[in-house]
Amino acid sequence: MTILTISLFSFLLLIASICLSFCNGDSNVLCIESERDALLKFKNDLIDPSNSLSSWVEGGDCCDWNGVVCHNSTAHVTQLLLAPPDGRQGYGRSALGGKINPSLLELQHLNWLDLSNNNFSTIQIPKVQFLVTLGISQSSSILTSDVTLSNLPSLLELHLSDCMLQDDTSPISTVNSTNSLAVLDLSWNELSSVLMSIFGLHGLVSIDLSYNSLEGPIPDYFGNMSFLEVVDSSFNSLNSSIPNSLYSLNHLQSLTLSFNDLQGEISSAIGNLSSLIHLDLSFNELQGKVPDSLGDLCKLKEMDLSSNGIDQDISQILLILSTCCLDSLESLRMSYNQLSGHLTDQLGQFKNLAYMDLARNNISGPIPWSIGELSFLKAFDVSENQLNGTFPPNFGQLKKLKALYIGKNQLEGVVSETHFSNLTRLKTLVASENMIRFEPNSSWIPPFQCGITELSQWHLGSKFPQWLKFQNKLYALDISHAGISDVVPTWFLNLSTQFEYVNLYSNQLTGRITYLNAGNIVDLSSNRFFGPLPRLLSNRFSGPLEYLSLSRKLFSGSLYEFVCNSSMTSMKVLLIDTNFLSGGIPDCWNLGQGLKFLNLGNNNLTGKIPSSLGDKSLEMLNLRNNSMLGELPSTLQNCTNLVVLDLSKNHFSGRIPAWIGDKLSKLVVLSLRSNNFDGHIPHTICSLQSLQNLDLGQNNISGAIPKCFRHLTAMATEENQHIYYSEWLYNDANAETSISLMGASLVLKGREDLYSTTLGLVTSIDLSANSFTGEIPKEVGTLIGLLSLNLSRNLLTGNIPDNIGDLKLMESLDLSMNHLHGGIPSSFSNLNFLNHFNVSHNNLTGQIPTATQLQALITLPSWAIISAGLLSVKAAALKVFRLMLQRMERAVKEVK
Structure with a gap:
């Protein structure tokens, strides 16, 4: 995942928070008594099964308590970091529960509150507006009714990921306009609708609503949140088109709406997102073609449009992206679409491309020779297309290549040792179901150590491939339908202890197999044992x-x-x-x-x-x-x-x-x-x-x-x-x-x-x-x-x-x-x-x-x-x- 830079204002705030964390231990200033009392009241209403708040005792220095960070000079509590260390979803043994005491509002200098991964599914809280906004359910015993976000003027980051939060069914009052809260994380909860009051938080820089149960259309109210740089609503059930107000966020650097049911076409207004670096719209139901304005995103590094219904010639898409992204684009993923046409030599112009996934489309023609010019390429997947022609020998120039997927195509011809001469970093070779002949010299030692090798339906010669003897990290092997008519060597049976998957189906292998010491999947069928x-x-x-x-x-x-x-x-x-x-x-x-x-x-x-x-x-x-x-x-x-x-x-x-x-x-x-x-x-x-x-x-x-x-x-x-x-x-x-x-x-x-x-x-x-x-x-x-x-x-x-x-x-x-x-x-x-x-x-x-x-x-x-x-x-x-x-x-x- 690309690390995104944020606005200067938010960046300075984040640096300040980090400095406070490092400097806290050297302070000789004791915490403020009123804030210590507020924290103790907060603790008293929590359920702490692992006694993680044991350091929170009467008369102690709250700046030394677990999860509490104070300012080095003023001793005000600035951060409260209470996410448990043992995993997600409040199922860890150290997950907190209970209710949130309104004494938290007395921490006027709190700028970072992280209650992620706790279990607040039955929480009882006062009607504190910033928590109501998050959809935490309320009890009938409301202690305060007029507290708003302005009561915490310094709050910068609020993390309530994986707290089992559900929608608030009571009326939500209008959130007071504020520019303090910059980061809001509500991921991994049980929210079913986008709470409208979130759109009143005009100062938000990052909002994460991923892994909830959001349904219906995406609200078209992002226009008032002009500072937004990160939006993530992935893994929900949103089913509308992408609203125009999202396309108006010219500070947006990361937009992730994957794994929803989004429909329609990608609007030409996407060209307005001039700061966009990361775009992920994968696993939706988007149709049509990508707009020409996509070429205006000059900072774009990652684009994932996989698993949609985009119907377009791949050469047109590359032409659009080449308008402005030749030097920036690092990852292009468009598998499981309806792309057609040929890959052209234009591909070689994307000099910084590291990841390319075009699997399961209708792309035909040969793999262009310009593939050898992608010196930063780490993963290349064009499997399950209709590619033909030979296997370009200049694949051997891709020194950084780790994963190659070309299986289920119509490639043919002879592959020699030179095709792999410089692939020293290759870890995955999935190339089954082509018409390729590969018979290296019996003394050949591969320059790589693959974990996965799938060469089904290649012609590997009548002898058992000796070069496999040197693949010490191999755990998945498929050489079925490979024309081998040899005795399975003893060294291969000894290698079997490392295999999770081995497939020798439909060869002419002979001999006796006295024992099997492999797992998880073994297929030795249709041979002559x-x-x-x-x-x-x-x-x-x-x-x-x-x-x-x-x-x-x-x-x-x-x-x-x-x-x-x-x-x-x-x-x-x-x-x-x-x-x-x-x-x-x-x-x-x-x-x-x-x-x-x-x-x-x-x-x-x-x-x-x-x-x-x-x-x-x-x-x-x-x-x-x-x-x-x-x-x-x-x-x-x-x-x-x-x-x-x-x-x-x-x-x-x-x-x-x-x-x-x-x-x-x-x-x-x-x-x-x-x-x-x-x-x-x-x-x-x-x-x-x-x-x-x-x-x-x-x-x-x-x-x-x-x-x-x-x-x-x-x-x-x-x-x-x-x-x-x-x-x-x-x-x-x-x-x-x-x-x-x-x-x-x-x-x-x-x-x-x-x-x-x-x-x-x-x-x-x-x-x-x-x-x-x-x-x-x-x-x-x-x-x-x-x-x-x-x-x-x-x-x-x-x-x-x-x-x-x-x-x-x-x-x-x-x-x-x-x-x-x-x-x-x-x-x-x-x-x-x-x-x-x-x-x-x-x-x-x-x-x-x-x-x-x-x-x-x-x-x-x-x-x-x-x-x-x-x-x-x-x-x-x-x-x-x-x-x-x-x-x-x-x-x-x-x-x-």
Whole structure:
């Protein structure tokens, strides 16, 4: 944060206050008795849990008391600094409470009052105007009613940050005009509206209202506060445009309105802020373009307009800023906007630029060669744009560069060692998801010590990168999809003790891994490791292991040693699917680790589900495609947070438990496909209002399809649903990596696919290959959000319900191999998205509806007739097609 200079008047006052602080200890003048008595009265009404005011005793020298500062020659109390030393929000053990005694008004020479970080949420005070202005609640026992700010004529700074202050609901009288109070800090409180009486403090130089609950528009009354140099109202809910009166403050040096809901465009009147040094309007809803008058701010050092809706060519913005800011601008942040265009060589003219963040825009073209002229550049972020071309070699000239973010672009070509030759201060290199080749000499020793290195999808060569051996401060590494086909060296496994995040996903790494000693996130999936699962060791350096993916490898053997004798006390995500694990799942999962995601699918596991897997914390349980058997244990009903339950392709038997509907109310995916379940569908299934995917296909279930399916409300809406906790986030101050977690294999359109990030957009019901009888309930037609319905290979009778044509989002419909009769309802002409349709092997008769989409699927003209019996639509289509070919052949012969 840039340190701002203040006006000469305020600066001299501040220097005087500091001098008083340093000189106090040398004074031989005792404090004034009346002021000592006032302080003791003030203390008596305070709650002091840590006895921090123990030095405040009768008869003592108040100038030696804790938090009291006196003038060196007059002995008047000038400062009262009572913020606790142990942290914010009045939760520290030394936070003061109680009420504020009006005796404070007797300190006529007080110029600095700091009560920040205390707990005055239930304070009882007199109607002292300067405190009423701050919104401190009053008690019914008002001791004084006519005291105003003029009673403290010397007060210069008032700090009441983090005192849990709330709005004053009583009428606030007009504040007397005064020029004494210069600094007012009300940050980190619970104010919900800007108190109008603040605008009567005409002498204010700095006002801080950040981290409150301010709502509504910003009042347009700043015109009378012409001395203001610092305004901070960040982290509130202000939702207006920026008022014109703020643009009139030509002494303003710092304007921070970030993290609000500000709207509209930035006015051209911003050019009036000729003294502005720091401008932060980030995380709002500002639109349009930046005005040309922004170029008139010749002192501007920092500008942050990130996370808005600014739609402009980046070259135009740089041109505007170059009018007057070439020598002053040090920080430019405009990420998460809608910027377009190319970065031009004009960038190199901003010689003092140290921080540049243009991430997540639509900027295209190459990174200009002039980047090498920014000799003061410390952080450069252009990630998640559409940049192309090569990686400029003159990046190696940026000797002060500490953080480089160029990931998720279209950069290509070869990077050599010379690109990094002078980057001795580099700490963060995030460059994943480009098309770059980097194969340095095996003896290369990097000149930097990075903490974060992310080079996913770079081509790093077939050998494991030897240069990583010298990165002794590395704690986050991503070299996934890097084309490495080597054995993981021993030295790398020894380095793992320092890792918080390591991702080697989707290489061709081989060998055995006997132990893992890393945390917090480890992804070794999609490689060619073999042998038993590694033993997990606790790591006191990098924190507990919470995410581990060993999927799609060649691990074999039992789970017992891994689960029962490893350090898994903090494991949240465990993915060991698609291996060759065998034996049963051990019954030792009750370790209190709070496991949320468990995927053991696609192995050779046998036996029953152990009772200890019934943990409330589980959100995903995937055991699909194993050889497990038995009935579902009742302990699974304890998994009340389950979102995905996939037990398909096993040998589970018995009835579908009614408790699935009673207890697992958060289920979005329920797949029991390809098992040996029998009996009827319990009606409690209809209580699953979040259910979007129900797959009971290929079992022995009988009875009627429940009419209560109409209560599956997540399928009865056209709005897209969302699955929460779908990503595991590694978040560092310098990097952020998200990993998709919540996924499921669904059988749609006759094909099985894995859905992960799009899982929340899919709705389906599959009851195929069972023994359901009776008619298709018309209630199915109320599930208007359904994309796929498969009732094939059952014993269903009756007509196709007319209202199935109301399922306008339907993409796949399979009613084949039943005993349905009658015609295809005319309402099917509404199914405009249908691309998979099968009603073969039924007893259907009549005409095919004239829907364009339906005709395109079955390639039949509108006059085609579906014959009685078991003639399928597909067979009828083939018959007509052959007839048309015969006619064409005859026509060709006649022409010849």
